[in-house]
Amino acid sequence: MICLLAGAAFVFGRHRAYATSGKSISTLHSLPGHYGLYALILTTLPAVALLMFWSMLAPRVIEVLLLADLPAAMQGWSQEQLGLLLNDVRNSLKGYSVASDNPELITQFGERYQDMEQASNWLLWITVLSLCAGGLAWAWYKIRADHPARHRVEAVAVTGLIACSLIALLTTIGIVLSVLFESLRFFQHVPVTEFLFGLDWSPQTAIREDQVGSSGAFGAVPLFAGTLLISAIAMLVAVPVGLMSSIYLAEYASQRIRTILKPLLEILAGIPTVVYGFFAALTVAPLVRDAGNWLGLEVASESALAAGLVMGIMIIPFVSSISDDVISAVPRAMREGSYGLGATQSETIRRVIIPAALPGIVGGILLAVSRAIGETMIVVMAAGLAANLTANPLEAVTTVTVQIVTLLVGDQEFDSPKTLAAFALGLTLFIVTLILNIIALQIVRRYREQYD
């Protein structure tokens, strides 16, 4: 309905502009399309805004009106009781049988509810349509040959764009603040120093006062050590493999091979991490364990090595596609300079191209690291939950993200130190990856400036 009106308004705006301009576009201030858009915006924007506003508010208003003339006996009811009553009313309207103390009241309220809803809808449509009409009329009045419709339309467009970017920004701020406040609450229970430097992690606090059990230890060091260990293993896999394959792709591969290989590599990035997770848990972990046993080593069935290896495979495309980009971005003149001096291809790559691309490559690696640190699924499935403080990649370790998941899964009170710890971990993780990202972007940007 509104769409139809919008289309009509567009056409109308254009025609009006034509008409006032004396049938020549050149005398118009803006293009006819702008006038059409201008009319369209005036017609629809207020109406749509009202529609949204109304549908959000109407149910509340109806409820308030309904409850305003409750029988005297119920005036003293609590909020919850009233809520229940309203629920019953709605359910009975939908045709469900409702078990209630006084069915007459329910049916009576139900009828009134329906009436009011209908009235509200009528009212809504009338106002919306009149708003549309008003907008159209206003547009008709406004559109003259010298009316700067273009500026108006563009102002509206810019406002829309700003609103969208604000949404992203505000969400980020919201996330940070909520995590921050929860973390602060956690730090009221557990001192910051203990959290950051404690070597023990066993977040099993007593759920009820009288329960026996540990009071819990919240030293996050083992978690960060585990994260570090797994990320390090992952980078050990991803950096050489990713870098080499990107060098091959950018320097040696022919165009045909490149067009086949590059998308294949990038498919790796599209595999859901859960899938990687069970690949790690079901295939790689047993393999690692068997290999370890064969060598006479003690390997836990959930080992940091397995998780790290698979995670490394997962982030290969991050490293390789960014490196490939920066290597390809090294100007041809640079290669020619080197070849012109009689350098071989490998000398050119080693001594000129890699050094020239290094900042970009480092930036890409840092981005991959922050990806590895934030990764959860693979570790949950393949590395286990035991918070061991160890540097042995064959043991089970756990990571920050995994602990956050386990802390929050299941029925939990949301103000025990146990659950609040998850927020503190999240905050720390967020800060670490943020710093990594900032450094990485800085490096990449400086690299860009060098050649632009």
Added chain:
Amino acid sequence: MRAAEDTTMETTNDQAAGIPGGTQKEDEKLTSEAAIETVGDITVENPRIQCHNVDVFYGDKQAIKNVSIEIGRNEVIAMIGPSGCGKSTFLRCLNRMNDIIESCVVKGDIQLDGNNIYSKSTDVVTLRAQVGMVFQRPNPFPKSIYENVAYGPRIHGLVDSKIDLDEAVENSLRRAGLWDEVKDRLQQPGTGLSGGQQQRLCIARTIAVRPEVILMDEPCSALDPIATAKIEELMDELSQNYTIVIVTHSMQQAARVSKRTAYFHLGELVEVGDTRRIFTNPQHRLTEGYITGRFG
């Protein structure tokens, strides 16, 4: 990249096997177009480089058409011609720099000291060490000034010790007329120099390899008159022992530094001859038009 190199090698192999003039199709093309006959004497007494019927294609587009020319030992030869006529392209054939461009195919016969440089047995790396090149636009490596110049001697193992290397670097920078300006900041990045300084750095870098033939693609287009004079002096000095091919848009420069001049027009070699004769008494109307400034 590899692929392109391979195809070049194959085609040139045919020529090495004694099939001049390229493929059948190629011959038709040449006869169908009215090819310009080069005016002047393309031969020299003591040739260092001999080019016969060189064609260069970028994909389908032919950039050099049937060019034959000889370049003598210890000769400075200038290549002039309007922009886009293929001077750089031809220059880049002489040290197989065009191999790097995937779409580029070179046909014909180019010999350095009697050896076909496009034959399979030729090592491109040695060839490029022998035939150095200074590019149209300065392209220093993103390394220190010192490292830029030391690059060539290092990869070719020309020096045994650090002291020798230091000496080679200083010597090259001096000859390129850059030493006094950079001697206090050898460790700073070469990319931080001004455009003209960068170009001289590239020249220093090239002569540090001690090539026997130097190809210079408009080496002075970014230089002020003083630096230009220095480079021209250097060319004079180098021409005692080296062969120099210089592309230039400055006819004064061509007149100052070169013994012979070749005039290119739309991928064809129109006229070649003694520099003085070309400038005072051009035989071809295209050459005359260019030199008297009617077009170009």
